Amino acid sequence: MTNTTVTLQVHRFAPRPERDRGSSPFARTSSPFGSSGERRRRPRGKQWVQEYTLEARPEDTVLDCLLTIKRTIDPTLAFRYSCGHGMCGSDAASVNGTPTLLCTATLKDWAKPCVPGSATDDEGFRSTGEPGAGTVSATEHSETGGRNLGVIELAALPGFPVQRDLIADIDPMLEQIKKLKPFLQADGVLATTKGGKVDVFEYLQHPDELARYEQLSNCIACGVCEGSCPVFAGGDAFIGPAALISASRFINDSRDSAAQARLDAIDTADGVPACQSVRACTRECPRGIDVGEEMWQIVAKVRER
Structure with missing residues (x-):
């Protein structure tokens, strides 16, 4: 059986710890006019793009791949989900720049062709593949009898403050x-x-x-x-x-x-x-x-x- 892989490029975010402002007598924790008049502050923290290459089938969903990454590759990756069947809406995120549900987005519908040599470069991407193995480009993988389904770019849902990685507030x-x-x-x-x-x-x-x-x-x-x-x-x-x-x-x-x-x-x-x-x-x-x-x-x- 021919193995297939997919590469996920995840826009990650780690919030900066908030400073304790309660010690100052001049600090104000809430607006005197009520919460409706307050503007949410944009979270500050570290942002980077991290690449994951893993074995997957064309009919797998993006959520399936994220769960595999969470369980076997990188337990620090954060995303939200619940039912996994498109009924609760908790896993909404940006897939290739389009807001959709991770649990209904299949690889065969969303994976973009992988340009040989571009999957791993020095443009700020961190490559994370299977333990003990590096990222394999589409050309290299085809030579070993496998096939790369392509690349999928993931980010938190647009229009909302990001709490961590793919989790939007x-x-x-x-x-x-x-x-x-x-x-x-x-x-x-x-x-x-x-x-x-x-x-x-x-x-x-x-x-x-x-x-x-x-x-x-x-x-x-x-x-x-x-x-x-x-x-x-x-x-x-x-x-x-x-x-x-x-x-x-x-x-x-x-x-x-x-x-x-x-x-x-x-x-x-x-x-x-x-x-x-x-x-x-x-x-x-x-x-x-x-x-x-x-x-x-x-x-x-x-x-x-």
């Missing part, structure tokens, strides 16, 4: 989603039957009503649309497509009675008006949501009020 996105109250707000009036009992079909919906928001409810808040958006910068300048999708999910729900209040909440300088309709947020949604189209729809709803 997505708290800014989650905070924006929370601001828009991502839960059903009914009118609070219990429907009753003629006999005076609670009507268990109080929230019964027609299939057409369900279709208006069903696809939007599949959002897993992975941050891929945020990382693809050139406007979103991880702060309050733009609330971001993920938060707007969350709001739209309830605005389109016939059971929700707070649609006007939700539209008011996103009709602000950092809300819908900040969207530039680039539609880059649609390209790699792992749940198949046409984010760009939904953004256009919600922009239209705000303007029609």
Whole structure:
């Protein structure tokens, strides 16, 4: 059986230890105006690109390769994952410059051709192969009966502060989603039957009503649309497509009675008006949501009020 290898070029980051500022009587640990007025400081630390070459199959995912590296080559490599099946969204990262999920990105789809002699050079790359072996270029490996699938470049999800290696701090996105109250707000009036009992079909919906928001409810808040958006910068300048999708999910729900209040909440300088309709947020949604189209729809709803 012919062995195949792949080379991962990982943009790594090790944060610098924070200095203890509590000893100074003039130090301030929080803003007197609340956390919403604070700007997150960009983490400082060491940045470098490290290369790993390992045996892998074309159908393996990038996450499979990272787990192999973590377990057998370099235990210091940091990345985030949970279910490993594209359902939780915790492993979102940049693959060849495109935000996507590591657990759904297969080598055959993402590996770029490896130029002979360029896999290992003195341009700042650290080469890490199998124990006791150096990095093998595509040409050298083909001479030994194997095949190099190519090179894949990995980095943390764009638009967010990097915590370590491939782990991005997505708290800014989650905070924006929370601001828009991502839960059903009914009118609070219990429907009753003629006999005076609670009507268990109080929230019964027609299939057409369900279709208006069903696809939007599949959002897993992975941050891929945020990382693809050139406007979103991880702060309050733009609330971001993920938060707007969350709001739209309830605005389109016939059971929700707070649609006007939700539209008011996103009709602000950092809300819908900040969207530039680039539609880059649609390209790699792992749940198949046409984010760009939904953004256009919600922009239209705000303007029609």
